[in-house]
Amino acid sequence: MEKTRLGDNSRVTTRELTLNMGPQHPATHGVLRLVLELDGETIVKCTPYVGYLHRGVEKHTEQLNYLQIIPHTDRLDYISSMANNIGYCVAVERLFGIKVPERAQYIRTIVAEVTRILSHLLWLGTHALDIGAMTVFLYCFREREKLQQLLERLCGARLTVSYTRIGGVKKDVDQQWLEDLYAFTEEFPMRIEQYETLIDKNRIWLKRTKGIGVITAEEAINMGLSGPVIRGSGVPYDVRKFMPYCVYDKVKWEVPTGKNGDIYDRYRVRMEEFRQSNSIIRQCIEQIPDGPIMADAPKFVLPPKDAVLTNMEQLIHHFVLITKGPMTAPEGEIYVATEVPKGELGFYIVSDGTGRPYRLRIRPPSFVHISALPRLCEGGLVADVIANIGSIDIVMGECDR
Amino acid sequence: MEPLEIAERLKERFPEEVLDVIEFRGQVSVVVRRERIKEICRYLHDEPGINMNYLSDLCGVDYLGRRGFRFEVVYNLYSLIHRHRIRIKALVPEDDPSIDSVTEIWKGANWHERETYDMFGIVFKGHPDLRRILLPEDWEGFPLRKDYPVTGPEGWEWKGFEEVKRLHEHDREWNIT
Secondary structure, eight states: OEEEOOSTTTTOEEEOEEEEEOSSOGGGSSSOEEEEEEETTEEEEEEEEOOTTOOOHHHHHTTSOTTTTHHHHHTTSGGGHHHHHHHHHHHHHHHHTOOOOHHHHHHHHHHHHHHHHHHHHHHHHHHHHHHTOOHHHHHHHHHHHHHHHHHHHHHSOSSSOOOEETTEESSOOOHHHHHHHHHHHHHHHHHHHHHHHHHTTOHHHHHHHTTSSOOOHHHHHHTTOOHHHHHHTTOOOOHHHHSOOTTTTTSOOOOOOOSSOSHHHHHHHHHHHHHHHHHHHHHHHHHOOOSOSBOSOTTTSOOOHHHHHHOHHHHHHHHHHHHHOOTTOOEEEEEEEEEETTEEEEEEEEEESSSSEEEEEEEOHHHHHHHTHHHHHTTSBHHHHHHHHHHHOOOHHHHHO | OOHHHHHHHHHHHOTTTEEEEEEETTEEEEEEOSTTHHHHHHHHHHSTTTOOOEEEEEEEEEOTTOSSOOEEEEEEEEOTTTOOEEEEEEEEOSSSOEEEOOTTTOTTHHHHHHHHHHHHOOEEETOTTOOOSSSOTTOOSOTTSTTSOTTOSTTOOOOOOHHHHHHHHHHHHTTOO
16 A cells, blocks of 8 residues: 655655564564554554464374373463363363362362462563563562472472373372462562562553553453453453352452453453462462362272282273273263463363263463454554563463464 | 253254254253354344353364264353353364354454364355464365374375465575575
8 A cells, every 4th residue: 555645745655564573573472473564653454373383282182092181281371281281180070070079179279379370470570571671570580480399399390290180180289388388378469569569650661551452341252352351351251250160169269350451451450360369379278178189980080109009900990091091981072161371271072982082172262362462453553562462461382282 | 041941942043953952061062054053143142141242162073974964163152141151063064164154243253263264174154364374374184184194194295385485486586595
């Protein structure tokens, strides 16, 4: 499109410029590529290209049995692998009809909320870094390190944890671990205030977030957004409240929402979620009962390790479950959603009665959020693209699968 | 409203279209013909008392070897107003894998439909921008179909990305080496 300016520069013509951003760009949080059509500094059209990290997880899982898929869920949203594990296991348990023991439910809730704090800390650090506030990044990583070390003590891994099992969790938590986590939750609210004093009254931060990337509640629902993005627009949609799983219905907590649906409100929602998660962890540690950590469903659940090493029948049973998968899986299909830090993570499983899923569809929140990126960016400025990408908190491993 | 109740109302409204209602673990799937899928979705979205305003998920499933209809397009719908869920499954035959797009009803369907096209080759009629999404534009075949081998087709050789080839041509044209 060419247009001629009137006046003195009547012979000067202007043209829309096409700008390629990514896939290798530090601010796109992974291999996201955007093609921007610019009129001056204003974005006329924004086209996202995804798929640079596509590994064919959905195809691959059709070849694996239900137990072998757990490590693959780690690698979806690798910042919050614990939450993905739980999402997958909750879906499979609903399909098999397994009831998970109370203690395992509490442990799951605790680690899910720890993961939420971890994910939001990384988001806050990198988002602020993108916009230009460097200090917050260092502060966030200080707290992240403490939680990562706790996770490492719990399951031996910091990133790809594979902690949950179908029917429960891998390893019980000890009292010392719970006490250390409790000590962290006592200190953490003060840390949240520290982050807020660093950026909440910062004029640059406010100018760059308030009124930018606005999306209304109707649009957010229509586009299928979820998590802090839809809550920032004032829709109190949280899977943990709407379709409770684990023990979210046994603890007291609130769903924080925004009003304007801009970047600032999404930031506020996540900051409030820090406090809510912190409170959920505290309540869970106070209420956690004693008991088994794996369900009593020998057809689907792996036998305990010490029994496998001493008992012949258990060893055979373990071997069959690992090599062939649960052969008595019921026929049917199920869609189960859970609230991961990024939004609604859904697993749609079609079972044909064999040990492997016939079809396993993963509904990733990041994929849906990136599809809303043109809506957020168009009409805005180039610099705001970075702020917008940061505010929807995407992970490409999950988007591309 | 109970999911079975919604299925009943849908059956009353579209007696010709609804083929089957399946209940499993408290979730209800309604199997429908593909011809009037847009009307069915519009009805579920707009009808007071049902108001399925949130499209949780849209995906395809390949039932290779099933008689009649090989593919299914699955709509997982949720209502944020009434907090109920239902699943619509539209049957799609192998010889004409196409179905009407629902992007006019839920904008969020846009990328899900592109992905279903990318992975199963199901064409969504009326979609504003039906291109491959996760795979490169010149990819051959549809990977999530059951007859697509996990290791890739035999004798298959990667020819490189179209985009990169175009870039090389551009470089040659401008004498950039």
